[in-house]
Amino acid sequence: MKRKITTTLLGKEEEFKLMELAKTLSLPLLFVGKPGISKTKIVLDYFNSISNNCENASSKFILETDESTSGSAVKGNVDLERLFTESKFETIAPITSAKCILINEIDKASSMIRNSLLGIMNERVLFAGKDNIPCDWEVFVATCNEIPRQEKQSPFFDRFILKHEVSSISSKQMLEYYNNGGRDYKSIIEVNCATKEAMNKITIPNEKLTIFVELFIDIVSNRTLTYLPDFVKAVSCIWEIGIDQAMVKCAQIMISSDAAVKLISKLYSETQLAIISKVELLRLQRNGSQSEKCLEEIKSLLNLYKKKEVVCESFLENIESSIKSNLKLGKVSNIHLQTVLN
Amino acid sequence: MSKILNKNIENLLKETLIAEELIQPALSEHEANKIILLVHEFISGSGCIRNYYRSITSSKEYRNREIEKKISLSKFHKEVLRCWEIFPKGFVKDVFKLYFYPIDDLYFNNDSDNKHIRYIMLALSNKTIAKIMTKGSFLKSAIFTRSIIVFYLVQFAKMNLFKKEEDRFMDAGLFAAEGSDLDLWEAQFKQMMDEPINKKLRALTFENAMQEAINADKVMNQESQDRAANCFGVGKTGPKKEDALSRFIGKLVQIDLANNKLSEWIEELLEKSKSYFRTDKKSEYEKFLDSDNPNLLQEFHHLHPKIRNLYLDDIMVKKDIPNNGINLYIDISGSMDAITLWEGEENKITSLDFAKALAVEMVGQKLIDQVYLFNHNIIEYESNTESLAKIVALGGTNISSVVNHIEENKKNALIITDAMDKCDKHSELVYFIGVKGASFRMFSKDVIKKYSNQGQIIMFDGKAIKNIGINGEIVNLKN
Numbered sequence: 001m002k003r004k005i006t007t008t009l010l011g012k013e014e015e016f017k018l019m020e021l022a023k024t025l026s027l028p029l030l031f032v033g034k035p036g037i038s039k040t041k042i043v044l045d046y047f048n049s050i051s052n053n054c055e056n057a058s059s060k061f062i063l064e065t066d067e068s069t070s071g072s073a074v075k076g077n078v079d080l081e082r083l084f085t086e087s088k089f090e091t092i093a094p095i096t097s098a099k100c101i102l103i104n105e106i107d108k109a110s111s112m113i114r115n116s117l118l119g120i121m122n123e124r125v126l127f128a129g130k131d132n133i134p135c136d137w138e139v140f141v142a143t144c145n146e147i148p149r150q151e152k153q154s155p156f157f158d159r160f161i162l163k164h165e166v167s168s169i170s171s172k173q174m175l176e177y178y179n180n181g182g183r184d185y186k187s188i189i190e191v192n193c194a195t196k197e198a199m200n201k202i203t204i205p206n207e208k209l210t211i212f213v214e215l216f217i218d219i220v221s222n223r224t225l226t227y228l229p230d231f232v233k234a235v236s237c238i239w240e241i242g243i244d245q246a247m248v249k250c251a252q253i254m255i256s257s258d259a260a261v262k263l264i265s266k267l268y269s270e271t272q273l274a275i276i277s278k279v280e281l282l283r284l285q286r287n288g289s290q291s292e293k294c295l296e297e298i299k300s301l302l303n304l305y306k307k308k309e310v311v312c313e314s315f316l317e318n319i320e321s322s323i324k325s326n327l328k329l330g331k332v333s334n335i336h337l338q339t340v341l342n
Numbered sequence: 343m344s345k346i347l348n349k350n351i352e353n354l355l356k357e358t359l360i361a362e363e364l365i366q367p368a369l370s371e372h373e374a375n376k377i378i379l380l381v382h383e384f385i386s387g388s389g390c391i392r393n394y395y396r397s398i399t400s401s402k403e404y405r406n407r408e409i410e411k412k413i414s415l416s417k418f419h420k421e422v423l424r425c426w427e428i429f430p431k432g433f434v435k436d437v438f439k440l441y442f443y444p445i446d447d448l449y450f451n452n453d454s455d456n457k458h459i460r461y462i463m464l465a466l467s468n469k470t471i472a473k474i475m476t477k478g479s480f481l482k483s484a485i486f487t488r489s490i491i492v493f494y495l496v497q498f499a500k501m502n503l504f505k506k507e508e509d510r511f512m513d514a515g516l517f518a519a520e521g522s523d524l525d526l527w528e529a530q531f532k533q534m535m536d537e538p539i540n541k542k543l544r545a546l547t548f549e550n551a552m553q554e555a556i557n558a559d560k561v562m563n564q565e566s567q568d569r570a571a572n573c574f575g576v577g578k579t580g581p582k583k584e585d586a587l588s589r590f591i592g593k594l595v596q597i598d599l600a601n602n603k604l605s606e607w608i609e610e611l612l613e614k615s616k617s618y619f620r621t622d623k624k625s626e627y628e629k630f631l632d633s634d635n636p637n638l639l640q641e642f643h644h645l646h647p648k649i650r651n652l653y654l655d656d657i658m659v660k661k662d663i664p665n666n667g668i669n670l671y672i673d674i675s676g677s678m679d680a681i682t683l684w685e686g687e688e689n690k691i692t693s694l695d696f697a698k699a700l701a702v703e704m705v706g707q708k709l710i711d712q713v714y715l716f717n718h719n720i721i722e723y724e725s726n727t728e729s730l731a732k733i734v735a736l737g738g739t740n741i742s743s744v745v746n747h748i749e750e751n752k753k754n755a756l757i758i759t760d761a762m763d764k765c766d767k768h769s770e771l772v773y774f775i776g777v778k779g780a781s782f783r784m785f786s787k788d789v790i791k792k793y794s795n796q797g798q799i800i801m802f803d804g805k806a807i808k809n810i811g812i813n814g815e816i817v818n819l820k821n
Contacts (some may be wrong), residue, residue, distance in 0.1 A: 034565050039785065146563060148707065165564050167478055170694040171370050248474065258556045264471045277470045280463075283452045290461060297465075 001191040003047040013171040024194040024234045028121045028140040033166035039143040046101040065109035068307035074116040107144035119296040194237035202233045242318045361432035366451040384488040388419040394496045425514035441476040441483035481571040482555040489551040667711035673759035679735035683804040693777035694789035699757040739763040768792045776801035783814035
């Protein structure tokens with residue numbers, strides 16, 4: 001199943017996938033990035049793609065915060081009509097009924113706002129005195145220009161297990177944007193959805209989870225680690241990648257690129273990495289004889305791997321499917337491919 | 343050596359523009375120039391090849407050479423530069439693309455088999471594991487590219503200087519020796535790369551590049567990295583100091599290290615200075631109906647109906663008048679860099695490094711409006727991490743002129759100084775943070791007395807925060 005997102009943005013596929021991940025796992029997502037790189041637009045385009053069926057004003061809650069935004073912006077205002085007609089004191093809090101929530105400039109919000117948001121993000125409840133109003137959001141996104149240095153470890157920002165730094169597009173992408181209509185540019189991006197059925201079909205080997213947990217237990221909070229299995233499965237579905245790659249991606253999203261590099265070197269041996277690297281380059285080949293030479297090298301590396309290491313079947317399966325997909329553009333005959341894989 | 347570099351810069355960019363790229367799509371001229379200049383700057387100093395030189399000269403093969411055949415670092419470096427002159431610049435662009443772009447966006451453009459040597463070199467340059475960090479990052483892709491290019495240049499220089507004439511099968515322009523067939527040529531190249539010393543050097547290349555990229559991530563966000571990538575590389579006027587980028591990242595790491603080791607002190611110093619300025623904050627009362635704060639109307643709804651029945655005109659609301667921000671003045675006199683505040687196993691933190699770390703922290707906490715550097719002059723300075731890391735000490739100090747400057751600006755200010763100067767002016771807008779060796783006794787008697795009595799002066803010597811007495815003497819803080 002794929003979600004179609006109509007967007008006027010170019011080069012933001014990764015961000016849309018992250019939004020899909022946030023929706024699948026029901027986790028709040030934080031986009032960090034300098035002004036003018038379309039953080040808000042990404043979120044709004046995604047919101048539109050999921051709220052087409054229930055398009056009404058109450059399905060979205062969008063708040064621009066600053067130092068002076070009062071708590072009532074989140075906790076709601078007094079229902080004046082009921083107050084005057086029925087003499088009942090009640091508050092109306094649109095955030096509780098919204099499916100899609102966007103809080104902009106979260107770093108500038110007062111502690112009163114942040115405290116109110118904590119309950120909404122975590123317990124999915126707006127704590128309003130004696131009333132606990134349930135919140136029914138599907139996607140919760142906050143944006144900011146940067147996480148203040150002194151707040152990097154703060155409980156509030158720690159609640160965002162999904163944090164992502166949105167980058168500017170490259171000069172090449174900008175030129176591509178001009179050539180495709182500039183401000184009139186529009187495209188439909190398809191993102192894989194991670195359905196429950198698809199996720200249930202995935203099994204993560206215990207030894208791989210052990211590697212991840214042992215490597216990062218001291219630097220990641222327990223709360224974050226509780227999400228790991230579902231996280232890996234959802235990433236695997238959305239990005240269409242194998243378990244190993246999904247785990248690496250998880251490390252990158254949950255912790256840092258540095259952590260992902262550490263995990264790779266634990267998950268793969270040097271020979272495996274050399275094979276992956278060669279298969280990757282195979283994708284670039286346009287020349288039949290060069291591809292064949294490259295395949296020969298992969299073959300000898302695979303032989304070395306089979307001879308010297310405990311063979312991981314899923315690794316071989318991934319390599320096989322990568323070779324096949326990388327050769328789609330190439331001119332190597334299937335017969336030759338079979339001799340490599342056997 | 344610098345002649346070679348200067349002569350090359352114009353030609354280098356021309357050559358870059360027309361250089362054939364094996365991987366498509368082609369880099370833009372702007373990006374290509376940036377990466378070529380970064381590599382050029384990297385190799386302009388011998389520092390980038392020092393580790394390779396050490397490894398090579400400690401190898402058995404080299405140690406067995408006769409003394410007259412031994413080669414100095416500078417001769418080796420000169421050969422590296424000569425190799426760089428003829429090295430195909432298109433290959434540099436290809437390596438960069440391999441790291442910067444997702445592999446799905448790239449393809450080979452050249453079907454010619456005589457380019458296969460380039461393919462082999464690219465295959466050896468491809469480090470899938472590193473691309474998690476480098477994809478989409480100009481700075482980190484550049485770090486890997488220049489390290490890999492230097493690795494190859496070292497190989498060619500080694501081949502030219504250490505091997506016998508008949509063993510030189512390929513030059514740095516990737517041309518085969520006359521009469522050699524392509525298969526043999528490739529086989530020789532692969533054999534050379536498989537030599538234990540070269541395997542070791544290649545591993546060292548990736549290890550160093552990886553560490554530098556990790557460091558860059560630790561100390562700079564994406565925005566700072568983009569800015570840093572733009573401000574390094576040789577200008578058309580001539581080479582800058584060697585490998586400024588690496589030194590810059592190293593400096594940032596050092597400051598960050600200072601932050602880790604000294605973070606508690608920094609927090610305490612900031613708290614003390616902030617609390618002084620906080621007392622400066624004023625509050626006024628104004629009529630509810632005159633207030634320009636629209637949120638008050640919302641709050642009004644929450645009032646109890648009985649209270650709401652009061653005459654609105656009688657309600658007064660409190661209004662805080664902000665204290666107009668804080669400016670930071672950093673003393674860049676030579677003595678600030680001469681005193682070591684703290685010394686670790688591999689590096690030391692001078693008073694100036696500490697001032698920079700404090701400034702970086704304050705900028706991070708958005709406490710600072712404007713940074714100024716001062717010696718005899720006062721210079722308005724950029725308040726971002728990478729600019730602060732680049733501050734260097736010059737000479738001279740004139741504290742009185744700084745106090746005058748603050749009075750003219752009418753803005754609260756922190757002065758970080760070692761106070762090696764007299765000061766005859768008091769200002770309530772000033773808060774002094776002295777560093778190790780600070781000598782406030784040089785201040786005029788009545789001036790230092792006022793600063794001391796009003797709690798506007800403090801000192802940190804690397805071990806403890808101390809007060810300054812009315813005569814400029816150091817006084818331990820009471821717990």
